[in-house]
Amino acid sequence: MPQHQLTEATIGNLPIVNFKLRNVKIIVPKVSCFINNKALExxxxxxxxxVFNGMYSTSIKKTFYLELSCTQPSPVEIKMEGDTLPSTDDKILALNKYHAAKGIGLQIIYEDNPIQFNHWFSLKKVPDTESIPLPFYAQYIQVAARVTPGQANALVTYHIKYH
Structure with a gap:
């Protein structure tokens, strides 16, 4: 087997230490994570x-789950992207404009807090070879003095990253 020099230290021209690798196999584990339920409605x-009785009053929460699986234990982050309403710290999503209701937006809650859209946030560390359901909640929230009826649809795109 060939030897490969890793490093060498010298004082002046005298070598004092020389590290070589021989018969070494390095295996880098491949981590991958994915969400099992790709598209949700x-x-x-x-x-x-x-239902709405004033600014920041909300509708009843609706639970939904993202089923997350990883091949190795891994800390996972998620970013949910969408068009947010101005002056809401990116925590309230705007409704699609076509025949839309007025005066309300959409919030998504994770671990009892509204998520900040368009920003990464940490999820639970996912154990390997398991699929874990991550509970989220969706709710409408009043953002104006008056609510006008109409369609209340919104679109969110999510991305995950893992280490």
Whole structure:
């Protein structure tokens, strides 16, 4: 087998240490993570405008799960992208504009806190070879003095990264 010199230290022209590799096989584990349920449609149902009774009042939360699997234990981050409403710290998503209801937006909650859209945030560390359901909640939130009826659809694109 050929030898490969890793490093050598010298004082002046005298070698004092010389490291060589021989018969070494380095295996780098490949980690991959994925979300099992790739496309979700969360139906919050038909609501009356009277559900909302003032600024920042909310509809009932609807639970949904992202099923996350990894090949190795891994810390995972997610970013949910979408068009947010101004002055909401990216925590309220704007509704699609076509025949849209007015005065409400959409929030997604993770671990009892509204997520910040368009920013990475940490999820639980995922154990290897297991699929874990990560619970999220979706709800409408009133963002204006008056709510006007209409369609209340929004689109979110998510990305995951793992280490």
């Amino acid at each position: 969360i139906n919050l149902g038909r609501l009356k405008t009277t």
